[in-house]
Amino acid sequence: MNPDPRIDQSLEGRLTEAEWEQFQEEMLEDGDLLAQYVEQRWLHAELLADRELMTDLASPTVTSSPPRKSDRTPWLGWAAAAVMTLLGALAFLFSGEKSVPTVATLIEAEGCRWEGSDLPTREGAKLGPGLLSLAEGMATIRFDSGATVTLEAPTRLQVDSAMRCRLLEGSVVADVPDSAHGFTIDTDRLEVIDLGTKFGVTSTPMGNSHVFVFDGEVKVLEEDQKEARHVLGGKSLHFGQSPGSPDEEVERSPLPPKPSGNWIPISTADGSGKDAFVRRDNAHNGAGSGPLLMVKHTELAAGNERRALLTFDLGSLNSDPVVKAKLSLKIEPSGLGFSSLVPDSEFSVYGLLDSATADWDENTVTWENAGIFSAEPIDTSQFSRLAGFTIPKGSAHTLIDVSSEKLAAFLSENAGSSVTLLLVRETGESDRQGLVHAFASKEHPTSPAPTLWIQTDNR
Amino acid sequence: MENPDSSARTEEYLLLLNEHENSIAAYVHTLVNDHADAEDILQACRLTLWKKFDQFETGTNFVAWARKIALHQVLNYRRSAKRKPSYATDPALIESIAAEIDRQSTQLDERSEALKACLHKLPEAHRQTVLLRYFEGFEIEEIARETDRSEGAVYRLLSRIRSVLGKCVSETMEAGTA
Known part of the structure; x- marks a missing residue:
């Protein structure tokens, strides 16, 4: 009996929804058809899921022992080359490779500020093993193996050898040519081994890591995990807690240095102030209690759109006219995405015109229930654009001051009550893994909360 | 822990x-x-x-x-x-499939061994196609591009290979129990 052609069609996704529905119904009625299906489906699944079967097949002269290098035969082509690369990677893993005097060159370091590096940081410098600590900007090093690694500030990278480095904190993007297959980046908990690719790794002080493969394949070994994971081009892996739940004790954020003159600071931590961010595809609430306010705009992965909401209690402000005002925000690494994929980014600050509509709750607000705050496009009958600012590529740990006459006027009008600001990014990204910008929230343990600095005319 | x-x-x-x-x-x-x-x-x-x-x-x-x-x-x-x-x-079908697998569960390890042997019996070109589809995880379109064949041809080839493998596994199992 010939097998039902629909079995193969279903394996390769070639049935329409309706045909699949019909086929399912028939299988439920017909035990023989079901048995046939299960037999072919299992075989297909076994081929898909049993890596041992495939590695075995890729090296046909050995039937049950692991593949050996000497087994390489010409017909194998590049499927076997992948296995060989894997072996190469393993060899590096276990060889306890010795470091050599110089292993890399700093090929690009424009607009960089370095802090506490023990390696030379001028462009063109030859690097031996040691620490690079980039505080601002983006820098690229080329390892002698041919691998190039771009550091996005703030990043601390330990150069170990021509084939290995350790990411202590921050984000890097690695571009690895054939000559450097097996190039490895370690983080606190991970070992990321290149299998011919371009990939990015981030590691935050809060213990999160993110591996993203732009092209090709990497192997990831996680501490305490026996099985390696393979990540293919276009895929990513996230390790550690999701951002937004600080494990440190939360304390009131210190205020940034007071500007000279009679400025009054009001932060989101004062009075009935609050701050939170909402993300489109996230039904979870509680984003208001995290240490970071994340903001992102993207046309490529709509679910990653994020906006921040800031409410300031101006109750302490008397009716003296505000002559000057600025919004001060501390940029923090989000640990999500790569700044090399996002150009210098434009942001806008919108003021909510009718503060009576600002009845959002920091602990329960979500994109879904945020109403006018998540509406697209932004409703200009409800919001007024007060100011804009730019964050250059690679900026980190910087305090941003945003000021405008419109902002001052807006605060003046609302003195004595409260104001709600909506923070959005206008700039999109060139890749779905573009950077998510983050600002310290009032829950951030060490950085200042979003703060309005206000100068009134009280003479 | x-x-x-x-x-x-x-x-x-x-x-x-x-x-x-x-x-x-x-x-x-x-x-x-x-x-x-x-x-x-x-x-x-x-x-x-x-x-x-x-x-x-x-x-x-x-x-x-x-x-x-x-x-x-x-x-x-x-x-x-x-x-x-x-x-x-359909959840009902999932349960039926699961029951069918349970029914065959004592043979599955043997079937897997048989499959391994059958894979080695494939002609070289077929083996390469299997590797592209299942080891490299390529979709049919990608294999077609890679091997300079039409998608239809690749689809038919894969169907044939799976059917050959299925028959080979059944025969091996029968030979084993006979």
């Missing part, structure tokens, strides 16, 4: 998982059409298996126990809204 015999227990778990992960993976991929969904479920499965491992009785059938937990995960899986759903399987 801090109790004194935890490390021995952890080791036991890791050994069992290592030995049987492939068949658990094949099981989930049999029940779930969408590749990414299946991988998601497997990841959740490993965690659940570990969490529930104190309920596993040493010496009993690990795979059978793991299959039960995996089936539960499959039936309760909710795809994240972000992903475009490919065709979903």
Whole structure:
């Protein structure tokens, strides 16, 4: 009996929804058809899921022992080359490779500020093993193996050898040519081994890591995990807690240095102030209690759109006219995405015109229930654009001051009550893994909360 | 996880998982059409298996126990809204498939061994196509591009290879029991 052609069609996704529905119904009625299906489906699944079967097949002269290098035969082509690369990677893993005097060159370091590096940081410098600590900007090093690694500030990278480095904190993007297959980046908990690719790794002080493969394949070994994971081009892996739940004790954020003159600071931590961010595809609430306010705009992965909401209690402000005002925000690494994929980014600050509509709750607000705050496009009958600012590529740990006459006027009008600001990014990204910008929230343990600095005319 | 015999227990778990992960993976991929969904479920499965491992009785059938937990995960899986759903399987059918696999469960290891031998009997060109599809994880379109053939030709070739493999596995099994 010939097998039902629909079995193969279903394996390769070639049935329409309706045909699949019909086929399912028939299988439920017909035990023989079901048995046939299960037999072919299992075989297909076994081929898909049993890596041992495939590695075995890729090296046909050995039937049950692991593949050996000497087994390489010409017909194998590049499927076997992948296995060989894997072996190469393993060899590096276990060889306890010795470091050599110089292993890399700093090929690009424009607009960089370095802090506490023990390696030379001028462009063109030859690097031996040691620490690079980039505080601002983006820098690229080329390892002698041919691998190039771009550091996005703030990043601390330990150069170990021509084939290995350790990411202590921050984000890097690695571009690895054939000559450097097996190039490895370690983080606190991970070992990321290149299998011919371009990939990015981030590691935050809060213990999160993110591996993203732009092209090709990497192997990831996680501490305490026996099985390696393979990540293919276009895929990513996230390790550690999701951002937004600080494990440190939360304390009131210190205020940034007071500007000279009679400025009054009001932060989101004062009075009935609050701050939170909402993300489109996230039904979870509680984003208001995290240490970071994340903001992102993207046309490529709509679910990653994020906006921040800031409410300031101006109750302490008397009716003296505000002559000057600025919004001060501390940029923090989000640990999500790569700044090399996002150009210098434009942001806008919108003021909510009718503060009576600002009845959002920091602990329960979500994109879904945020109403006018998540509406697209932004409703200009409800919001007024007060100011804009730019964050250059690679900026980190910087305090941003945003000021405008419109902002001052807006605060003046609302003195004595409260104001709600909506923070959005206008700039999109060139890749779905573009950077998510983050600002310290009032829950951030060490950085200042979003703060309005206000100068009134009280003479 | 801090109790004194935890490390021995952890080791036991890791050994069992290592030995049987492939068949658990094949099981989930049999029940779930969408590749990414299946991988998601497997990841959740490993965690659940570990969490529930104190309920596993040493010496009993690990795979059978793991299959039960995996089936539960499959039936309760909710795809994240972000992903475009490919065709979903009726829960009733999932249970029927699971029952059918349970029925064959004593033979599955043998079938897997038979499949391994059958793969080696394939002619070279077929072997390469299998590697592209299943080792490299290429879609039919990609294989077509890679090997300079039409998608239809690649599809037909893969169907034929699977059918040859299926027949070979059945014959090997019959020869074994005869």
